Amino acid sequence: MHDPLSPTTRLPIDSDADLSRVRQRVRQAAADLGFRLVPQTKLVTAASELARNTLVHGGGGHMEMTLLGDGARRGLRLSFVDTGPGIPDVERAMTDGYSTGGGLGLGLGGARRLVREFALDTRPGRGTTVTITDWATGLPSPRTGAS
Numbered sequence: 001m002h003d004p005l006s007p008t009t010r011l012p013i014d015s016d017a018d019l020s021r022v023r024q025r026v027r028q029a030a031a032d033l034g035f036r037l038v039p040q041t042k043l044v045t046a047a048s049e050l051a052r053n054t055l056v057h058g059g060g061g062h063m064e065m066t067l068l069g070d071g072a073r074r075g076l077r078l079s080f081v082d083t084g085p086g087i088p089d090v091e092r093a094m095t096d097g098y099s100t101g102g103g104l105g106l107g108l109g110g111a112r113r114l115v116r117e118f119a120l121d122t123r124p125g126r127g128t129t130v131t132i133t134d135w136a137t138g139l140p141s142p143r144t145g146a147s
């Protein structure tokens with residue numbers, strides 16, 4: 001279902017400063033849509049891990065953020081897109097503790113557990129897109145000012 005008031009925003013992920021902008025924008029959008037504080041934090045944490053993977057493992061890319069309206073439900077869909085090396089063994093990459101980069105290896109598995117919908121699309125040599133979607137259960141917070 002298409003909601004004309006729900007645009008898609010694209011943010012670059014090419015630096016640590018971009019990671020912090022991504023976190024801020026996701027937090028703000030989730031708050032605007034009525035996500036309660038704990039779900040907000042879960043979504044921001046998942047987004048932070050996925051954006052860091054885009055930067056560190058994917059060599060940079062972008063996040064696409066779409067505000068979803070499904071009847072009375074409001075949600076957020078976040079896609080993390082890179083054109084890096086891809087993930088040759090997705091099952092292994094999803095396993096807690098597995099890292100090719102000396103990390104904790106908890107990013108992908110952790111992100112999947114933190115949100116309601118998780119999809120990973122990757123092609124070796126072509127890139128990776130991870131998409132997460134979550135829905136607000138609270139009431140939208142009142143907007144201040146015009147439009």
Ligand SMILES: Nc1ncnc2c1ncn2[C@@H]1O[C@H](COP(=O)(O)OP(=O)(O)O)[C@@H](O)[C@H]1O
Binds near residue numbers: 049053058106108
């Ligand atoms: N966007 C990506 N592009 C390529 N490889 C990725 C990407 N995201 C994750 N991976 C692979 O999956 C592994 C596990 O990711 P993650 O659970 O976030 O752990 P960590 O980032 O700590 O290594 C990474 O070590 C890497 O090999």
Ligand SMILES: [Mg+2]
Binds near residue numbers: 052107108
């Ligand atoms: Mg990671």
